[in-house]
Amino acid sequence: MILLRSLAFTAAFYLFSTLTALAMIPLFLAPRRWTTWALTYYGKGTTLLLRLICDIRVEVRGREHLPQGAALIAGKHQCMFDIFGSFAFLPDSCFVTKKELMKIPFLGWYAQKGGMIVVDREGHATALRKLVADARDRFKDARQLVIFAEGTRVTPGAPPAYKPGIAAIYRDLDMPVIPMALNTGVHWPAHGILRYPGTIVFEFLPAIPAGLKRGEFMRELEDRIETASNALIAEGL
DSSP states (O other), X not given: XXXXXXXXXXXXXXXXXXXXXXXXXXXXGSOHHXXXXXXXXXXXXXXXXXXXXXXXXXXXXXXXXXXXXXXXXXXOOOSTHHHHHHHHHSTTEEEEEEGGGGGSTTHHHHHHHTTOEEXXXXXXXXXXXXXXXXXXXXGGGTXXXXXXXXXXXXXXTSOOOOOTHHHHHHHHHTOOBEEEEEOHHXXXXXXXXXXXXXXXXXXXXXXXXXXXXXXXXXXXXXXXXXXXXXXXXXXXO
């Protein structure tokens, strides 16, 4: 049953994604905010497909910790739904994405139109400076900037490996960071087509205040995200 549902979802998801991508073409001539709205409805559509076909529900916890305006969010990353799902409930989200994804037709084009921040992971210090400058620019529009603290998808339960990008933004912008825990990889694995029923949870945790030293901040961030994510993973198994 899981295999059949997963196959049906995969077919429906790619059909829905293709039709959405084509329908969004006129938005290249529209303001950036229109693209963000379209991505919001795309996220809601994907969430609906998960519920109807795979019996996977999506729950958002800790909304009281999430400002409606400018916010810096550092999250766990376990699968591609971390992005699609977040579009559905963040008012005006902006993601940090790797340069390689910009080469993918439609995905890269809409990421650029939507004002996502592109990072060249081989750029080192230059890439970090650009990341901070771009983040400062996006906050002029009071957006919610989401950065995946490990920089790539990580299998649930795997040892964490947090990258320095979030620490650079935290230090230079001198603003709080809202940790985001999740368990998406339990129900939507990073690889393969199987989708497992249950409840995907995105959980926003109390903000880490600005002004901590780099080492203290990184330890606090990792401890909060990993502790909460591991609890959600155990809950979802």
